[in-house]
Amino acid sequence: TQRPDSLDAYWMPFTANRQYKGAPRMLVRAEGMHYEDVDGRAILDGTAGLWCCNAGHARRRIVDAIAEQAATLDYSPAFQMGSPPAFALAQRLAALAPAGLNHVFFTSSGSEAVDSAMKIVLAHHRLRGEGQRTRFISREKAYHGVGFGGMALGGLPNNRRQFGLQLGGVDYLRHTLDLSRNAFSKGLPRQGAELADDLERLIALHDPSTIAAVFVEPIAGSAGVILPAPGYLQRLREICDQHGILLVFDEVITGFGRVGMAFAAQRFGVTPDLLTFAKGASNGAVPLGGVLVGDSVHASFMQGPPQAIELFHGYTYSGHPLACAAALATLDIYAEERLFERAIELGEYWQERLHALQGLPNVIDIRNFGLVGAVELAPRKDAPGSRGYEVFRRCFHDGRLLVRCTGDIIALSPPLIVDKAQIDQITGTLGEMIRATA
Numbered sequence: 001t002q003r004p005d006s007l008d009a010y011w012m013p014f015t016a017n018r019q020y021k022g023a024p025r026m027l028v029r030a031e032g033m034h035y036e037d038v039d040g041r042a043i044l045d046g047t048a049g050l051w052c053c054n055a056g057h058a059r060r061r062i063v064d065a066i067a068e069q070a071a072t073l074d075y076s077p078a079f080q081m082g083s084p085p086a087f088a089l090a091q092r093l094a095a096l097a098p099a100g101l102n103h104v105f106f107t108s109s110g111s112e113a114v115d116s117a118m119k120i121v122l123a124h125h126r127l128r129g130e131g132q133r134t135r136f137i138s139r140e141k142a143y144h145g146v147g148f149g150g151m152a153l154g155g156l157p158n159n160r161r162q163f164g165l166q167l168g169g170v171d172y173l174r175h176t177l178d179l180s181r182n183a184f185s186k187g188l189p190r191q192g193a194e195l196a197d198d199l200e201r202l203i204a205l206h207d208p209s210t211i212a213a214v215f216v217e218p219i220a221g222s223a224g225v226i227l228p229a230p231g232y233l234q235r236l237r238e239i240c241d242q243h244g245i246l247l248v249f250d251e252v253i254t255g256f257g258r259v260g261m262a263f264a265a266q267r268f269g270v271t272p273d274l275l276t277f278a279k280g281a282s283n284g285a286v287p288l289g290g291v292l293v294g295d296s297v298h299a300s301f302m303q304g305p306p307q308a309i310e311l312f313h314g315y316t317y318s319g320h321p322l323a324c325a326a327a328l329a330t331l332d333i334y335a336e337e338r339l340f341e342r343a344i345e346l347g348e349y350w351q352e353r354l355h356a357l358q359g360l361p362n363v364i365d366i367r368n369f370g371l372v373g374a375v376e377l378a379p380r381k382d383a384p385g386s387r388g389y390e391v392f393r394r395c396f397h398d399g400r401l402l403v404r405c406t407g408d409i410i411a412l413s414p415p416l417i418v419d420k421a422q423i424d425q426i427t428g429t430l431g432e433m434i435r436a437t438a
């Protein structure tokens with residue numbers, strides 16, 4: 001494979017690509033814990049692709065499942081029809097999910113899952129005669145994808161502002177960063193649940209009966225791996241219950257073993273009314289996402305809509321047979337290799353190695369949980385974000401390590417098949433590059 005001089009011919013210059021003037025980065029192969037780039041270098045994957053390849057790359061079982069499904073039933077219409085892999089997957093997901101989240105709506109991505117969840121929430125309230133509930137609450141720095149719904153919920157203003165037109169009726173809790181202001185915290189930061197009381201105050205600014213749902217990422221991923229303070233999610237749950245507001249966990253990143261259980265909801269002991277997932281569901285091998293909903297939401301749809309309300313929502317690729325077959329094979333691997341448990345077993349070593357980076361130049365915080373982690377660097381006064389990007393660039397261009405930088409925060413989420421020697425490599429290389437960047 002040749003490296004082209006430029007990808008401009010087909011690359012739209014969104015996001016960081018715009019700033020990137022060098023020869024295009026090209027990955028040409030992947031296997032297990034490694035990518036291979038166009039120059040033949042094996043690059044250790046410190047981010048499971050984009051938080052999705054939790055079982056490592058190019059798993060034969062998933063490849064075979066996709067090929068076999070493609071040869072058997074490549075596609076079946078998503079409306080008024082099903083397919084065996086979609087039904088089987090729905091059953092498997094209901095068994096894995098927090099108790100009570102027994103029903104699933106399939107999408108092809110996290111963004112579609114979030115938009116779908118918003119529409120399901122609105123329809124649920126209308127079906128129950130509470131159509132005045134149309135407002136949403138999310139958090140500053142949240143990332144909920146790039147659909148019009150998820151974009152409006154997203155609390156990163158830069159992801160919205162270039163487009164102008166927005167869905168209205170969204171308020172943001174402003175305390176996300178306070179959850180993590182806890183330099184060198186090990187495990188969960190020790191902050192009280194009173195932060196969640198901000199939700200009470202925000203609700204009080206409106207008529208609470210106009211609020212449809214609160215969306216949160218149990219661990220805010222794109223904001224830089226921000227952990228929930230103990231008691232925080234529990235308190236959000238209580239407040240939502242008091243006011244008849246639905247609680248939605250966006251588990252697109254935290255789902256499928258990243259935090260040591262199938263979902264963060266289980267690890268933190270709080271069950272939402274709806275849960276969105278994607279990424280790890282199909283190990284990144286084919287696009288798949290979805291929304292899990294509880295009995296009460298399901299029941300309002302099953303009662304049948306009153307005549308005045310017609311229900312319509314769905315995608316051509318909802319429950320796509322290839323995606324569902326890939327997800328079934330993925331779940332088999334997760335179970336047989338006990339990969340969710342592995343995120344807990346290795347969690348202590350992960351924490352120890354990551355926190356050994358404390359004291360390196362410009363490192364101002366280190367966070368970890370399960371097999372997710374973040375190393376936060378002090379921003380350069382004149383160029384915030386440049387230090388994080390430089391570390392990412394050095395790791396990659398040395399042909400060593402793929403990390404993710406979100407501003408000056410280096411985010412890590414290795415495939416759950418990572419071993420201790422590879423953890424040493426990830427943290428060792430990262431440390432080296434942080435030193436070189438100082």
Ligand code: PMP
Nearest residue numbers: 109110111143144145250252253
């Ligand atoms: N929600 C969360 C929490 C995410 O992290 C992401 C993607 N990083 C999304 C939604 C959007 O998913 P997708 O890119 O598959 O549309």
